[in-house]
Amino acid sequence: MSAERILKNRIRAELDGRASAGLRRELSLWEEPGGWLNLADNDYLDLARDPALAKAAAEAADRHGCSASASPLISGYRAIHRELERELFAWTGLPAGMLWNTGFSANQAVLSGLPRKGDLVLADRLVHHSMVRGILQSGARLIRFRHNDTDHLEALLRQHGRADRVVFVVTESVFSMDGDSPDVRALADLRGRHGFFWILDEAHAVGWHGAGLAVETGVAGSVDLLVGTMGKGLGSHGAYTLFQDETLREYFVNFAGEFIYSTYLSPLVAAAALAGIRRARELAPQQTTWITETRRLREQLMEGGFAVPDGDSPIIPVPIGGSAEVMAAAEFLRTHQILAGAIRPPTVPAGESRLRLSWKRTYGEPERNRLAEALLAWRESVSAPATP
Template identity: 35%
Template sequence: MNMSWQDHLQRQLERLQVLDLRRRRGGLLPRIQAKNDSRTHDTTATRLIDGPLDFGNNDYLGLRQHPHIYTAVQETLQRCGWGSGASPVLCGHHTLHSRLEQALAELNQVEDSLVFSSGFACNLGVLSCLLDQDSIVFSDQLNHASLIDGIRLGRSDRVIYNHCDLDHLKSQLKSRRAQYQRSLIVTESIFSMDGDQAPLLQLAELAGQYDSALIVDEAHALGLFGTRGAGLLEEMQLSDQVLLKLGTLSKSLGGVGGYVAGCSVTMEYLVNRCRSYLFSTAPPAAAMAAALAAVELLPSLCAIRTQLLEQARALRTRLSDMGWTVPSGRSPIIPLVIGEASDAIALSRRLGQQGIYVPAIRPPTVPNGTSRLRISLSATHTTQDFDRLCSVLGPAATKAV
């Protein structure tokens, strides 16, 4: 590497280190054991052994180790091998890709869907493809980085409205919308770092009032809300009020990949114009088989969803009563807002020393001054796990190391 570049990058890393913002690869590498557990759909739940109790992953329904998914992957590997070998518009699109896309379309009550290699690639590609100089986009302040970057790559003007602030959004729509041919409002349904919920009903009403289309990212709602686990749009009966639904295969579905769901015309346009779809090797057929198996399980997991959301409510209340700053919400994402990055890191390390993994989330993932521990609940957690977490955390007054 050119030394001037290497020196520059080294200085940037050192700066991040001083600010307590440097990330490193790694994390948890424990062995994972599957065991019978009647709480999780009478099949298997995952428990970490030879490693810490994990409150850091997004495997909300505990499907990573489900035997139905294991079987689907193993059978597909034997039949198809691993890699897909090419772009989906060449020869990389397998029958399993089509079956999964059909299943996702049916789950989301739309005409069609497209599967991508990751949720980030999906959001980046879809938004940058749709937005042009004749359009404007209104984006929530706390939208995920993949949505932010997709909007930045698009050629449209953009407005960032204050987080879930309907008055601010309405004022911006009123002053800016009429200047453009087309308009998009983009939001997550459940926000990934705060665990709070977007005001979807009011957003849909504003979209209709100001002739704007609504795009909703259901990454952290899929599997958890709605009678069939399709997400918050299903729960609120708003599925027909949005242009596109964005989602992931890597959280509640326990796999890897992302998807967009909507009308067939939009999907065909994306097939022809979305660069992260056109110029990427298609996801492996075995990964599609895993996701399809997970989607097929979702309607049967209503009791698991209900129990998990009740556990999240109870833990939020318990932590708040202990003096911790816990934003309101219904999801299994429970942030403990600490403030400074160094304090969040110190508390995460203290928990780690006691055998509990809760990641410290720092800028730029969250705004300055709002570093936090992000507690993520799973159907595999037990009441004893929550008791242990609260015992080691202790009252907020004792958070200093």
């Protein structure tokens, strides 16, 4: 058999496995038609279409062109990137850092590059795929601690911490599929006592929680490496890592293939991200209002009998259970012009499929009522006895 045939058979078998488990994924076009309620994307502060970001991107296109056109080590690192870095330092109070093309590549570079064979990585059971991939590539030993369970983490630190190896602790500040958070103050305290290297991914906290949960709770000085993304709450694209000093920047600039061998972040995107941070800083006084709205939404859904968890984040999971059921629920919402994420394995464990609702700063009571009514109608439709 030809190599092509063998490869195609192998791929086909894997795809058929996905399809027979009801887990096949497909791309569908999304064109943002008017009148829809979009609860699927991560534009929490509603900045992706903000005129200030569009203007900044257009001006940057005029000034710098549409592409960085080269790796940052050749000629791709421009004044707009430097300005964005400086804005991030001022916003977070962290003194050093760098930009990356995506959060995925930043996590991959960090976690495949820093831990080594012989080191230990303690990661929350639910950390993002990009981090797990990096850790597995690093050759370090990986142990998962129970989700957001600092007692379990401490027990593992006691059991496995040794002075002759580096121990990394990896977690997120707002979890992408659950919308919940660890106790970051307790993590900072643990770091003080156990001396591990703390990597905190703030992808879903940035913007909604200002410069992130670590800054908001006053523990940013304990985070050794903070990852933030600019394609979610900041309305643009790309990512950054922030450090306590310049050493890590020097290391990644010299050793991270994801940084060295890739065309750098487009100047348009960097300019839009910079404008996104400035808008987020301007909007910060309204934070209590947008958090209160999500609390009201959670209460409204709980009153309607949906087992949504408590919390302050814009991400609200509605547990559904089976993957076919969650697809049907999302489809039902679409008939009400509501777009929600249908999250299935392997993104979440089997039996834990859910609708992932992500809220926006600009949504209020009308959107809450519209969503709650549609969800109630969906529940009625699935619990109604079948017509004979």
